[in-house]
Amino acid sequence: MxxxxxxxxxxxxxxxxxxxxxxxxxxxxxxxxxxxxxMRVINFxxxxxxxxxxxxxxxxxxxxxxxxxxxxVASPFIAAIxxxxxxFVGGYLLHxxxxxxxxxxxxxGIEGDGHYxxxxxxxxxxxxxxxxGLILFGSTPQSVRTPLxxxxxxxxxxxxxxxxxxxxxxxxxxxxxxAAAASLYWFIGxxxxxxxxxxxxxxxxxxxxxxxxxxxxxxxxxxxxxxVTAVAGGLVxxxxxxxxxxxxxxxIIMYAGxxxxxxxxxxxxxxxxxTIGLVQxxxxxxxxxxxxxxxxxxxxxxxxxxxxxxxxxxxxxxT
Amino acid sequence: MNPGRAGTTRAVIxxxxxxxxxxxxxxLVSNSYYQLMLTLVPIWAVMGLSWNLLSxxxxxxxxxxxxxxxxxxxxxTIALVSFDVTPWxxxxxxxxxxxxxxxxxxxxxxxxxxxxxxxxxxxYPLALLYVFEWLGYQEVALPMKRExxxxxMQFVDxxxxxxxxxxxxxxxxxxxxxxxxxxxxxxxLAIKQNEPAAEAAGIDTLRWKMRAIMxxxxxxxxxxxxxxxVLLVVTPSSVFGMLTSAQAxxxxxxxxxxxxxxxxxxxxxxxxxxxxxxxxxxxxxPGIQGIVYGVAIILxxxxxxxxxxxxxxDRFSPTPAQPRKVPDVAGASQRVVxxxxxxxxxxxxxxxxxSLSKSFGGLRAVENVTFEVQQGALLGIIGPNxxxxxxxxxxxxxxxxxxxxxxxxxxxxxxxxxxxxxxxxGVGRTFQTVRPFARxxxxxxxxxxxxxxxxxxxxxxxxxxxxxxxxxxxDRAEALAGGLTSKELRLMELARALAGRPRLLLLDEPLAxxxxxxxxxxxxxxxxxxxxGTTIVIIEHTMQAMMRLADxxxxxxxxxxxxxxxxxxxxxxxxxxxxxxxxxxxxxxx
Numbered sequence: 001m002x003x004x005x006x007x008x009x010x011x012x013x014x015x016x017x018x019x020x021x022x023x024x025x026x027x028x029x030x031x032x033x034x035x036x037x038x039m040r041v042i043n044f045x046x047x048x049x050x051x052x053x054x055x056x057x058x059x060x061x062x063x064x065x066x067x068x069x070x071x072x073v074a075s076p077f078i079a080a081i082x083x084x085x086x087x088f089v090g091g092y093l094l095h096x097x098x099x100x101x102x103x104x105x106x107x108x109g110i111e112g113d114g115h116y117x118x119x120x121x122x123x124x125x126x127x128x129x130x131x132x133g134l135i136l137f138g139s140t141p142q143s144v145r146t147p148l149x150x151x152x153x154x155x156x157x158x159x160x161x162x163x164x165x166x167x168x169x170x171x172x173x174x175x176x177x178x179a180a181a182a183s184l185y186w187f188i189g190x191x192x193x194x195x196x197x198x199x200x201x202x203x204x205x206x207x208x209x210x211x212x213x214x215x216x217x218x219x220x221x222x223x224x225x226x227x228v229t230a231v232a233g234g235l236v237x238x239x240x241x242x243x244x245x246x247x248x249x250x251x252i253i254m255y256a257g258x259x260x261x262x263x264x265x266x267x268x269x270x271x272x273x274x275t276i277g278l279v280q281x282x283x284x285x286x287x288x289x290x291x292x293x294x295x296x297x298x299x300x301x302x303x304x305x306x307x308x309x310x311x312x313x314x315x316x317x318x319t
Numbered sequence: 320m321n322p323g324r325a326g327t328t329r330a331v332i333x334x335x336x337x338x339x340x341x342x343x344x345x346x347l348v349s350n351s352y353y354q355l356m357l358t359l360v361p362i363w364a365v366m367g368l369s370w371n372l373l374s375x376x377x378x379x380x381x382x383x384x385x386x387x388x389x390x391x392x393x394x395x396t397i398a399l400v401s402f403d404v405t406p407w408x409x410x411x412x413x414x415x416x417x418x419x420x421x422x423x424x425x426x427x428x429x430x431x432x433x434x435x436x437x438x439x440x441x442x443y444p445l446a447l448l449y450v451f452e453w454l455g456y457q458e459v460a461l462p463m464k465r466e467x468x469x470x471x472m473q474f475v476d477x478x479x480x481x482x483x484x485x486x487x488x489x490x491x492x493x494x495x496x497x498x499x500x501x502x503x504x505x506x507x508l509a510i511k512q513n514e515p516a517a518e519a520a521g522i523d524t525l526r527w528k529m530r531a532i533m534x535x536x537x538x539x540x541x542x543x544x545x546x547x548x549v550l551l552v553v554t555p556s557s558v559f560g561m562l563t564s565a566q567a568x569x570x571x572x573x574x575x576x577x578x579x580x581x582x583x584x585x586x587x588x589x590x591x592x593x594x595x596x597x598x599x600x601x602x603x604x605p606g607i608q609g610i611v612y613g614v615a616i617i618l619x620x621x622x623x624x625x626x627x628x629x630x631x632x633d634r635f636s637p638t639p640a641q642p643r644k645v646p647d648v649a650g651a652s653q654r655v656v657x658x659x660x661x662x663x664x665x666x667x668x669x670x671x672x673x674s675l676s677k678s679f680g681g682l683r684a685v686e687n688v689t690f691e692v693q694q695g696a697l698l699g700i701i702g703p704n705x706x707x708x709x710x711x712x713x714x715x716x717x718x719x720x721x722x723x724x725x726x727x728x729x730x731x732x733x734x735x736x737x738x739x740x741x742x743x744x745g746v747g748r749t750f751q752t753v754r755p756f757a758r759x760x761x762x763x764x765x766x767x768x769x770x771x772x773x774x775x776x777x778x779x780x781x782x783x784x785x786x787x788x789x790x791x792x793x794d795r796a797e798a799l800a801g802g803l804t805s806k807e808l809r810l811m812e813l814a815r816a817l818a819g820r821p822r823l824l825l826l827d828e829p830l831a832x833x834x835x836x837x838x839x840x841x842x843x844x845x846x847x848x849x850x851x852g853t854t855i856v857i858i859e860h861t862m863q864a865m866m867r868l869a870d871x872x873x874x875x876x877x878x879x880x881x882x883x884x885x886x887x888x889x890x891x892x893x894x895x896x897x898x899x900x901x902x903x904x905x906x907x908x909x
Contacts (some may be wrong), residue, residue, distance in 0.1 A: 008629035023466050023599075042434050042437070042438070044867075066438065069583035076572060098617065098621070102620065102621075116380055117380075117620050119380060119434070119437055120380070120568070120572060120616055121616075121617060121620045121621075121622055123382075123565060123568075123616065124612070124613040124614070124615075124616035124617035125613065125617065126613070127562075127565060127609045127610070127612050127613030127616070127618075128609070128610055128614065130609060131605075131606025131607070131608070131609030131610045131613065131868045132606065132610060133606075134605050135604050135605060135606050135607075135610075139605065165537055191666070225451065232682040244606075247443075248445070248561055251441075252441065252445060254441060255438050259438070262467075263434075288453055289448055290452055291449060291450070291453050293445070293446075293451075294446045294449040294450055297442040297443075297445055297446035297449075298446060300439075300442050301427075301439055301442050301443075301446075304431060304435055304439045304442075305428070305430060305431070305439070
């Protein structure tokens with residue numbers, strides 16, 4: 001009986017952690033999904049923007065922490081949110097200076113070649129950001145300490161003496177993720193600019209004829225996608241340590257989520273990320289922590305091979 | 320790319336000269352640091368050649384070549400540490416592991432294309448990285464064998480390592496050359512440029528891709544094993560890490576993907592550059608190597624996406640040949656003198672299609688279609704746009720699997736066979752939108768089609784030449800397919816289909832996009848083919864042309880057979896007139 005109770009307890013514990021982490025993963029997948037959905041660009045550097053979001057949060061939190069009104073509790077989360085606009089500018093400029101040369105209206109028509117150029121260009125950007133990060137920030141693992149990082153709410157279970165612990169920092173990060181994802185969803189669905197982005201995604205040529213500046217729409221989408229992922233990175237930083245090479249792991253997590261949700265589907269990307277968070281945390285019940293990421297990669301490969309249109313994808317994309 | 324023996328001999332001589340020169344320089348250099356460089360350049364050149372064999376020739380970008388490299392490195396290391404097996408045996412063992420891993424990875428992953436393939440390949444080495452960490456191989460040092468160093472590939476004199484590296488380089492170059500100059504390489508290039516067309520022309524695309532990844536995996540594993548011997552320490556992140564895969568890709572793209580010399584050029588430029596910077600600045604700027612590769616690849620993509628090799632060659636080689644004289648296709652029908660190789664005569668219909676159906680979601684593209692084609696006949700299939708004509712062809716040649724129904728060709732059931740098998744059985748086809756291998760010459764395009772029927776390269780080239788003569792395109796044989804006119808493209812595709820000596824030819828709107836004089840020329844060619852005894856099924860939606868050509872017409876509308884019979888009967892059928900011209904017209908005629 002006590003064995004079963006312990007099992008239930010650890011399952012519920014992993015489930016809770018999975019749901020919280022899943023919200024944050026959902027947000028980062030949403031950022032990547034936006035870029036892929038609007039531009040059909042595989043952005044390899046997305047993980048490194050996430051890493052930059054972490055460092056921006058680290059430095060902003062340190063600066064904000066001194067401000068008496070905010071205090072050490074709120075400042076990391078505010079810093080994470082502020083990382084969004086900062087990295088929006090970064091993504092916007094990257095698109096303007098580099099990515100736009102191999103995407104959008106310029107390469108309309110040369111399907112295969114254009115995509116490989118993008119893939120390889122963003123690989124170059126990823127290498128520069130990763131190693132540039134190493135030069136700027138050093139290889140020592142960092143973390144954004146908040147008083148909440150190590151504290152948890154205790155939720156008692158029915159059984160005597162058993163309880164699950166809900167990390168406070170993760171919970172707040174999950175709430176912020178849901179809020180950010182909801183506002184992005186609203187923005188894309190309702191606002192004028194959001195409609196322009198969707199039009200540019202559906203049919204760039206027709207959108208151009210309707211007077212939409214498709215290249216500008218792409219730049220903005222790239223910037224927003226980058227910013228959103230950076231916010232998610234900042235939120236991850238409040239409960240986990242990181243170093244400049246952390247991006248690569250998250251690239252796989254993000255692509256796993258986006259592919260799972262069906263490439264091109266925004267809502268799907270969020271649920272895909274959520275699923276990956278759950279897989280990661282629940283796999284810890286049976287696997288050693290070192291193999292958590294391997295579990296994600298295996299799930300990712302399984303999805304790719306068996307259902308490349310994603311679990312939530314509506315239309316199968318022919319590649 | 321030309322199959323000329325002279326070109327191959329020249330390449331072999333060049334490889335020999337490079338190898339010899341490298342060895343001579345290696346023997347003269349005494350500085351151990353430069354010696355290491357002389358070893359590392361061939362190592363990464365081989366890794367680039369390995370990547371190139373798969374990704375350069377087939378166009379399927381692999382971000383996962385570190386898998387094979389790392390498995391090779393760990394095989395050699397574990398064999399030596401745990402079982403006292405010398406690297407002389409460990410490296411061949413690693414190659415076997417590499418081949419096995421390549422087969423296991425390739426078979427499921429080749430179902431994916433484009434983005435999906437690249438992303439999936441990325442996941443393999445990263446998954447392996449964590450697995451090897453978990454297994455406790457964080458950092459494994461190769462033990463020094465002082466009693467018999469040479470037997471364990473351990474040398475005091477670093478020049479020995481250079482010699483082995485050069486030997487590996489020569490091996491990899493020769494393997495690449497052999498692939499590039501053969502049916503193997505041509506098939507891979509065809510896959511890169513248009514995979515469905517390659518499949519329809521009888522190339523077993525999966526088999527060639529599997530062979531490519533297995534050869535590639537063996538090379539990468541060999542060089543990975545040797546890398547472990549040179550560095551004496553193996554860590555999961557140094558051999559399975561992203562930089563390993565990226566380096567293979569970057570040296571190749573820098574030099575020129577899909578070329579024999581590209582990976583070597585790229586390695587010779589980038590490896591010394593990044594290693595020197597690391598040695599000079601590594602303490603101050605730890606990630607300088609990655610930055611060099613990042614910048615190099617961005618510059619290559621923006622400035623010379625085809626790679627340094629082609630850039631330099633285009634600059635120094637004379638301008639491409641002037642466009643040849645306009646070919647005289649009108650005389651094609653007279654020039655056809657070569658008798659068509661006779662196919663075994665089969666009594667009765669050569670193709671029998673029985674209640675064939677296919678729907679896409681709710682749309683019934685082909686519904687309950689039944690027809691027969693007699694040996695040597697010319698059947699025309701007409702119908703308005705969206706009538707299901709092309710879907711019918713895609714079912715016949717195996718691109719699509721029917722929901723139900725039977726397709727029997729010369730006594731063989733075609734349902735469920737892959738397109739290349741169907742082509743091998745003797746069904747050739749052309750496409751509504753021409754699918755040329757744009758960066759190959761007309762002759763090479765046609766040779767791809769000839770491989771199914773010819774065992775040797777020489778015979779294939781002869782068959783291709785003959786097919787080009789039959790369609791009247793022989794004098795354009797050396798032109799690049801990308802620069803042809805629509806009519807020439809149509810003829811070339813026809814020749815590609817003919818070169819495989821099909822018994823049944825499926826022509827999908829061969830007249831689309833042509834002007835009326837060109838239509839007349841094409842009709843003459845088709846008629847002459849039919850006259851030679853080839854059975855032809857042709858799709859068209861211009862009834863005019865079909866009236867002049869077909870023995871028999873079949874009309875499709877909304878996926879169903881509306882009418883079939885003699886051209887004259889069919890065109891006076893009121894339901895056909897209605898489908899084509901609307902109710903009012905048929906009422907007026909009635």
